[in-house]
Amino acid sequence: MSTETYVLRAARPLGGDPVDVVLRGGVVAEITAPGVADAADATVVEAADHVLLPGLVDLHTHLREPGREDAETVASGTRAAAAGGFTAVHAMANTSPVADTAGVVEQVYRLGEQAGWVDVHPVGAVTVGLAGERLAELGAMADSAARVRVFSDDGKCVSDPVLMRRALEYVKAFDGVVAQHAQEPRLTEGAQMNEGVVSAEVGLTGWPAVAEEAIIARDVLLAEHVGSRLHVCHLSTAGSVEIVRWAKSRGIDVTAEVTPHHLVLTDELARTYDPAFKVNPPLRTAADVEAVREGLADGTIDIVATDHAPHTREDKDCEWGAAAFGMTGLETALSVVQQTMVDTGRLSWSDVARVLSSAPARIGRVDAGPHAQGRPVAVGEPANLTLVDPAAVRSVDGTRQVTASGNTPFAGVELPGRVVATFLRGRATVLDGAPVGEVVR
């Protein structure tokens, strides 16, 4: 718990009227009229015209450790998360070894605690080794020190319907959720990009939208049948949005996420054959981009999650067909949401706080207790906060990201907004736009 006192001078909580916010003892101690809070013995952060958000919570991060520390470590990935305004991340299970036992999830959890940049909540694998054959020990992971509540074979789909049904039912015992990577495997064998006009032309094996939609449709019906809750990872097609909208209208307990890149990028980028744009699920069409924006605006899609997927240069500096799927996202997510949703008037900053903080915290069941995340900006709440300068404009440079990998699809792109400061329970992890205690790269 931080012993330091901070005064955020004239910040605008959720984009509202300016106030002074005092952080002390790990909580929001006072909120006063601007310029009023006592700055004696406090560090003052000038925050005029800056938007103050609850610390961002990512439900979908690949930290790569254990196994691929050459691409990212828990330390480097969580530092990048803090730089992007996050105070908690859910670390996906597709590590090596796979996070399918209490031992591995506790290891990741402890690495996160040691790093201290954000709260790390390990996601447990649904099936042993992500092999899709038999359930992993979900209960043991839930009971472990990591208190796992989100289970996912992300990177692979739990395609066996019986196994999926069992997982959905089983996690009810500890209020868990299965986060499905919706990808029908047979329909996507060898697939490289969205199947459509562009794939036909550039000669890359197509990845049909139906391969995603068919699984989502099946899973919402399964969730309804067994009365479980389901989370749909990174949905990417207009059809997926429709299915989730229909499921919610029926009262099915389903939540859905979209990634920042699916809010803005399209499959036209595959014409460059630049593997920076190779991602799973693939970039879709402009119509799909519009549909996911609409879904996010109307609440069909509950959250934005980064699917931050760092890869080494050798895994990306090669032929499209040989390259790894994935993009980094922690440091660009908020900017992309601002550009596509806030600056276009489709979401307010209060909505941003919902889709990037309170809703993901609620889905991951990390919204209560001493380490509660996604809480309101209010006196007495844990001081997990992110201060954003929405007027700033920055040019993205993969080689200068905080993450250990440079595979951003936004290289050379100018994005609006900059995270000025991040606080984890009252302790500054980012100040003046740079991780605290780190050399500015």
Place this chain on the structure above:
Amino acid sequence: MRHLLSTADLSKDEAVLLLDTAAQMAATQSREIKKLPTLRGRTVVNLFFEDSTRTRISFETAAKRLSADVINFSAKGSSVSKGESLKDTALTLHAMGADAVVVRHWASGAAYQLANAGWLDAAVLNAGDGTHQHPTQALLDAYTIRRHLAARSDRLPDGAVDGVGADLAGLKVAIVGDVLHSRVARANVALLHTLGAQVTLVAPPTLVPVGVGVWPCEVSYDLDATLDGWRPDAVMMLRVQRERMSGGAGAFFPSTLEYTRYYGLDARRLALLDDHAIVLHPGPMNRGLEISAEAADSERAVIVEQVANGVAVRMAALYLLMAGEDSAEGNDL
């Protein structure tokens, strides 16, 4: 024109210039001394990440007839490993001072990457990339079609010999077979359209790509109706990969017999063609599958000539890419 990566990049004037230049190259190939000094002292690297003896030999012959030094670089085997070898190979070739790189690769887009990733400053000729493009094959097909059929074109220049100067306006070409996996089909659709020909793709629906609707061509599932009703001037049979039908539930058609029954060019279908119509095949043929022996050996078949024309077309491409100014600026091709 700095590289030859895709027929979709070619304007009509560029395409006609390539074909006309090929005609002049072909004329030199009937001489006793076939070698020209044009590219003396320049180096062409044949970079093959995928086996294709025919294409490699054709490019090698073309380069040698123009007096270039030819280095054959077979990188097969690295296809299963990570593709970073493409970058390393490119850097090696750059260090060796290659003036042109002829690249065949299993990955769609590999030639584009070689040309655009900044690894290399040589001219890049795409000799087939994955299921994307194979521009010199399409050029040699267009050259062959023009030689035989330009007299039927709407716009034949006065006194043209072998169709020199002509495009393919008014001609009808049917491309039959596995369009989905065919770089030859993609390259031909773009080039034939640019040259003014009409194209109909004929294939079982499983072998037509989703998204074909925006291609500048028609699509038919019925070969008999196309031959009988549309009356193409040229019929191009695509090679069918046998592994495409052995995928169990993932096979693209039920059996070879059924494929041949509906999409094979046999003597009966050959007889449906107009007298002037020609039959092309990029080779190697599966006799008895997509084309019967009668069709392959008939007088209409120009398949062997396609091979000879391939050398002339590749000489033209090498000449036009390599003989110009060192800088692309001011190069009006």
Place this chain on the structure above:
Amino acid sequence: MSTGPALPADGGTTVLGAGDVARALTRIAHEIVERSKGADDVVLLGIQTRGVPLARRLAERLAQIEPGFDPEAATGELDVTMYRDDLHRHPTRAVGVTRLPDAGITGRTVVLVDDVLFSGRTIRAALDALGDLGRPRAVRLACLVDRGHRELPIRPDFVGKNLPTAQAERVRVLLTEVDGGPDAVVIAGRDAPDDAAGGAR
């Protein structure tokens, strides 16, 4: 050969008119017959572009002088693009037509015909091309204009007009068959010494 740069706005100075060109060709035809002691084994090869009509015109004149001479059977055209030594210094040149008389050139007296003789590099390329096409008994060179500035040890056997020029000047031969208007030889760029890049051969 390319058709060369467009004429400058001033149009240049006409140094030979249509009558001069006709008289020069007639004289060259007589010299060829005299030098070859007849025209029996003579083959006229015009170098693309304007050497080709010049060769045809010379052939017609040879036929007038020597009635046994068949102009069709003794005329051809030669494109030397593929033999040039300066390809990489210029925009890509379209490759032109090479056409030899049916009887070939081996054992014959080949007269290369070009419009302007300048550096000699085109003729060097033509000699290389001939070497690949056959083995003439002798090769001679006829040009309508010799403007000097040779860069190789090449000299013409038959010259229509010796034309002293500055290196930077451009000499253009205009022929009815190619350029449409009346025959003429024009010098341009006399007052523009900086304009040295273009120019005929």
